[in-house]
Amino acid sequence: MKMRKFAALCFLFVCLWLLFGAAQKIALLYPSVSLRYSATAPLTAKNVTDARSFAIDGENTNALFPTFWYEASVTARAAQKSAIFPAVYFLGSGADCYAATFLTGSYPGAMDARGCALSSEAAWQLFGSNDIIGQEIVLQKKAYAIRGVFQNEQPLCLVGATETAPFTAIELSGTPRADRRGAALLFLTQAGLPPPAQIVYGPSIATGTAVLCYVPVLMVGLCVLNALWRKSRLWSAARRQLFYFGVLLLFALLLPLLLAQIPAWMIPPKWSDFTFWTQFWETAKENLRTWFALVPMQKDIVVKLLLLRFAAIFFVCIFATGAAICMYLLPQCCKK
Numbered sequence: 001m002k003m004r005k006f007a008a009l010c011f012l013f014v015c016l017w018l019l020f021g022a023a024q025k026i027a028l029l030y031p032s033v034s035l036r037y038s039a040t041a042p043l044t045a046k047n048v049t050d051a052r053s054f055a056i057d058g059e060n061t062n063a064l065f066p067t068f069w070y071e072a073s074v075t076a077r078a079a080q081k082s083a084i085f086p087a088v089y090f091l092g093s094g095a096d097c098y099a100a101t102f103l104t105g106s107y108p109g110a111m112d113a114r115g116c117a118l119s120s121e122a123a124w125q126l127f128g129s130n131d132i133i134g135q136e137i138v139l140q141k142k143a144y145a146i147r148g149v150f151q152n153e154q155p156l157c158l159v160g161a162t163e164t165a166p167f168t169a170i171e172l173s174g175t176p177r178a179d180r181r182g183a184a185l186l187f188l189t190q191a192g193l194p195p196p197a198q199i200v201y202g203p204s205i206a207t208g209t210a211v212l213c214y215v216p217v218l219m220v221g222l223c224v225l226n227a228l229w230r231k232s233r234l235w236s237a238a239r240r241q242l243f244y245f246g247v248l249l250l251f252a253l254l255l256p257l258l259l260a261q262i263p264a265w266m267i268p269p270k271w272s273d274f275t276f277w278t279q280f281w282e283t284a285k286e287n288l289r290t291w292f293a294l295v296p297m298q299k300d301i302v303v304k305l306l307l308l309r310f311a312a313i314f315f316v317c318i319f320a321t322g323a324a325i326c327m328y329l330l331p332q333c334c335k336k
Helices: 002-030 045-055 121-124 180-191 202-212 215-232 236-260 276-294 298-331
Strands: 031-036 063-076 081-089 103-104 116-120 135-137 142-150 158-159 168-174 196-199
Touching: 002 180, 002 202, 002 215, 031 180, 031 202, 045 063, 045 180, 063 121, 063 215, 103 135, 116 135, 121 142, 121 168, 121 236, 135 158, 180 196, 196 202, 196 276, 202 298, 215 236, 215 298
Parallel strands: 081 158, 116 142
Antiparallel strands: 031 168, 031 196, 063 081, 063 135, 063 168, 103 142, 116 158, 135 142
16 A cells, blocks of 8 residues: 555656646747737748837837748758758847757857758758758858757757748747836837737746746645634634734735736736636637637647647656655645
8 A cells, every 4th residue: 555655645746746847848939929820921021120129229219129031941062962851041139030059069049040050850861960060051042151950850940030931930038027018019019010910928928828837836835824713722722813814924925926927918007807718818819819729839749749748748747746745745734
C-alpha cells in the first residue's frame, strides 16, 4: 500500500513538471503581441521606417518596440548541397519571432541583414555538422553568414532582413499586462501603421496556461485547509483565531497576484454591471474565432501542438491529483 501511494505521488510530480514545462515553452514562443497582415498587402518600407522611428521617439509612452517579420519557403545552397525549407525573415529581435535554443552562436543582430541562423536539422542536411559558425549559405541567390545553430528537428532558417522586405507580421514587445489590446492599438495609431487583419495576444495565452498549472496545487491546498479546519475545532480559541487570521492574510496577499495575471478586458469596472458580461462573452468569442481562423506560421503550429499536449497533461494531472488526495488527504479530512 505504501509503495502504491509513493508511486502515485511520484506520478503526480512528473505530471506537474511536464505541465509547467509545456506552459513555459508556450510563454517562450509567445512573448509579445503579434499583429498579422495579409500576404497580399504586406507592410511598405515607409510603414516600417515610420514605426521604427516612432519606437525611439519620446511620444512612445508605453516604450513598445516592434519587430517585423515574415515567412517564406526558400532554396538554400551550401557545400554543393541544396534543400528547400521555411525561413523566417526578421528586422528586430529574433527571439520575438521564433524562440530557439541555440547549440552554438546566436540570432543575427537586430540590424544584421547579412546574417542567418540554421536549425540543427537544416545544418545537417546542408553541411553534415553543427560546427558551421561563420560559413556562408546562399538563400534565394543571396549569400548570408551563419551566426548560430539552434535545436530543431525540422529544417528552418532565421534570416536578418532590411526595411524593404515584404513584412506581414509585427511583434510588439513590452505591452502592459493590464491592457495589451489598448497599448497595441494605440501604438498602431501613433506610428501610422495600417490596421492588422488579426491580432494574436500571445502573452495572454501564455498567462492562461500558467494559471491553469496551479489548479492541482489549489486542489491540494483546499483539502489541506479543510483538514486543518476540522482539527482547529479541537484547538483553543486563541490558537483557532490565529489560524483563521493567517488563512485570511494569505488569501489577501495572494489575491492581487492572481488578479494581476488576468487581462484587463476580463475584469469588470463594476461587478454589478451586467452589460459587461455580454460584452465579455462577445470579446471571448471573437478572440476564439481569430485564433482558429489564424493563418498559422511556424511558431503558431508549434504552439497549437503544445496546447494540445498541455490539455492532455492537464487532465491527467487533475486525475492524478484527485487520486493523491484520496490516498493521502481524504482519510484525514473524514476524521472527526
